[in-house]
Amino acid sequence: MSRPPLARDAVLDAFTRILVDEGERAATMDATARAAGVSKGGLLYHFNSKSALEEALVKRLETLAQQDVDDIENSAEGVVAAHLRSSQNTGSPLDVTILAVSRLAQNGSDAA
Known part of the structure; x- marks a missing residue:
């Protein structure tokens, strides 16, 4: 699969954000x-609606x-240690995305 x-x-x-x-x-x-520093047309080129943006998130x-x-399952430190490390909120892309999707869910978004 190619990179977007x-x-x-x-x-x-x-x-x-x-x-x-x-x-x-x-x-x-x-x-x-x-x-994002793009025109509205540039945004619409990639996401034709707010729903499409939510679904992509x-x-x-x-x-x-x-x-x-996958990282937890393949960790050399063992799955328990890896899970504990991974469960800490460090501001990682996963942590931030979880928070963003939870904001959508709080307001009743179908995508969330």
């Missing part, structure tokens, strides 16, 4: 485009969570 374009990641990162810092109501398409969470499970 950098602008797509920048938009998703900006959406995540707005959700975490300001909440779901502040995470508008316009605010996300501004925070949930997909990112699924991917990061699976990577975390």
